[in-house]
Amino acid sequence: MTSADTSADVIVIGAGLSGLETALTLEENGLRVTVLEGRRRIGGRLYSLFELPGQPEVGGNTVSRAYGRVLAAAARHGVEFLNVAPRYAAYPDRQELFIGGEHISAERWPDHPRNPFTGAARALPPSAWGRTLLRRHRPFKDVENWHDDKHVAFDVSVHEFLRAQGATDAQIALGYETNMPYGTDSAHDVSILQLAFVDHWQTINQRNTNAADTFTGVVRGGNQNLPIAMAGRLRGDLLQGKAVTAIELAERSVEVHCGDGSRHRAKALVCSMPFPVLRHVAIDPLPPPAQRRAIHLLGAKPITQFHLLPKRAFWEDDGLSPAMWSDGISGSILANRDLENPARVTTLTVWCSAGTARYLDRFPVAEAGRMVIADIERLRPAARGALQVAAAHSWERDPFAGGTWAIFGPGQVNEFVRNMSSPHGRLFFCGEHTAIASRGMEAALESAERASLEVLAAL
Ligand SMILES: Cc1cc2nc3c(=O)[nH]c(=O)nc-3n(C[C@H](O)[C@H](O)[C@H](O)COP(=O)(O)OP(=O)(O)OC[C@H]3O[C@@H](n4cnc5c(N)ncnc54)[C@H](O)[C@@H]3O)c2cc1C
Structure with missing residues (x-):
């Protein structure tokens, strides 16, 4: 390694929620951080169309009460959530x-x-059919532990699960695969373990003792205002237009190469890139085989x-x-x-x-x-x-996203969740795909907590 364009204690790849939260936490703990962002826009999968009336969201839409980290981050950074319920x-x-x-x-x-439905399900709109069936026949009880080894027998496709409940292919085609909520192409390519957990997370968020208490939060003026406010609090550099193409790891340092020819060096690197994007980045030395498989095979919903x-x-x-x-x-x-x-x-x-x-x-x-x-x-x-x-x-064609959110195929919860976000030398991972206890924006911040602690323990 010779000279580099930037040198910091830690480089964070990605100015979405997870990368920014990691960078802020590390700075609060006294480290010098540089954030490299491939786009010329802050926020990643939070993307508000500020120029259109009503500022519609291209990315993340709403949060609920169980999004404790997101609501706390907004309060910390002076961003107002409005209740649209x-x-x-x-x-x-x-x-x-x-x-x-x-x-x-x-x-x-x-x-x-x-x-195509039978009995009481004939009265449901098709979009509600799959979820109703899942709730009636929950495959297992402690859904928070969806990734636990003991549930390996349920790491099968949603299609297999629905068929086991007596559903026909015509019912699955209209009631699950049309405007499909989770999956990349069909009910065959998503694990019921992931779907059960997502449904559990949504149920927690819709819990209301009192209907007047319902909270559906959006940021005033557009959700992207949250990452923009977070970026404004950074002390170190946030460099935009820095598409990372290669990562070189040494025992006590990392060097990152960007598409514009620049190189950036630090003691540690935190990567928030979604795996469909990360799989096109050269990492030397390669991560261990199990992690490599996750990087190469984890799906994302188009x-x-x-x-x-x-x-x-x-x-x-x-x-x-x-x-x-x-x-x-x-x-x-x-x-x-x-x-x-x-x-x-x-x-x-x-x-x-x-x-x-x-x-x-x-x-x-x-x-x-x-x-x-x-x-x-x-x-x-x-x-x-x-x-x-x-x-x-x-979102699938977006070179910095490769899809909207992570989709675990049948067998992949058991195979990937345990190893996919383990540190690889001085390379650490954050991002919604690496969270296990929440989904969406909350998952991004959950992952930032874990990654920050791992970096602080290592440096
Ligand atoms: C259509 C849609 C609807 C959604 N609805 C909701 C919702 O209602 N509620 C909810 O909670 N969540 C929702 N989500 C999910 C939520 O937006 C995400 O989970 C969250 O924003 C992800 O944050 P992140 O930091 O993990 O990833 P990202 O925001 O994707 O951040 C990763 C960053 O890395 C950058 N990057 C990627 N590749 C490179 C590279 N090579 N070099 C440099 N930088 C790179 C990206 O540009 C990006 O800024 C939705 C998402 C989408 C797309």
Whole structure:
């Protein structure tokens, strides 16, 4: 190693929640930290469209009361969380169901010939079917310990689990794989252990002794304001446009190479890169085989979003809700409302998941946007000429994300969770994928706690 462009005690890769929280904790403990961020934007998977009305979110949307670390971080950094639960209660924006190109009202759905479900499940919207079945037949009890060895027998695919409960392929296709919540392509590629834990986490977050106490938090002005405020508290450098391409580890130092030719040296390195991105970075020496397999194989859910500006309130013309859920390419559509004046719909977010996202990603983005609008106009003629794409984002194609959140395939909870975030010499790992007790934004901060302690113990 000769001279380097920066030298600090610790380099942190990534200015998302987990990297920033790690950097701040290490600085509070007296270390000099440099943060290297590949994008020219702070926040990673927190990404608010500040220029659009209502500042819609491309990344992380909401938090609940169990997000103790996120709420505490916001209070520490002077960022205000607003409770949008009363707004959701006043304007529930129920999703209109469109299947096979046909609008099916909630009243007609239970007896509709396209409804593949049986018994009481026929009355549920398809999006609620999988979760309801999972809650009725919880595979195991202590779901907080989803990663424990004793649950290895449940590290099977969601498809296998649903089939064991008597579900048919047609039910799984509509009730789980359409606008799929967890999985990369189908119910075959996600472990029921992960899904059971996610559901447990969501249940904790929806727990309410008193409905008036419900809390659904969003940051005033956009969730990205939280990482921006955190970055503002850093004492050391935060260098943007530094796409890390190689990591060299020595016994007591690390050297990081970036795509712009710069090199950065420190005593330790914390990496928050999601594994689908990290797998393209050269690491010398290679991590041990088990960790390497996790880096190379851990999945991430594809989502491609289109943010639509309505030129007029077409939902008032056809008398339906602005929100919709279909088995076509326009996927699941949610309405965003103005925080001050919730009667006003500001934008519509089209969430295309898994196979639908991958299909649309094959087209130039303008073409994909036109296809999505054409699909909505076909389903809802009142929408003709009323929509315009204001922004689009493919999380899977995003070179700094590779997907939205980690997906553990069948067998991977048992194989990966134990080893995947262990320190590799002076290389440490944080990021939502490495957390075990929480999900989403809270998981990012949980992982930062562990990684910070590991670094402090090592230096
Ligand atoms: C569409 C969507 C919806 C979501 N909804 C919610 C929700 O409602 N609630 C919730 O709690 N969570 C939600 N999440 C998840 C939440 O946003 C993430 O879990 C969290 O923001 C992840 O933080 P992180 O620090 O682990 O990763 P990231 O934010 O991804 O940070 C990693 C950083 O590393 C940088 N990086 C990557 N590669 C390189 C490289 N080669 N060189 C340098 N830098 C690099 C990235 O640019 C990024 O800034 C959602 C996420 C998405 C995408």
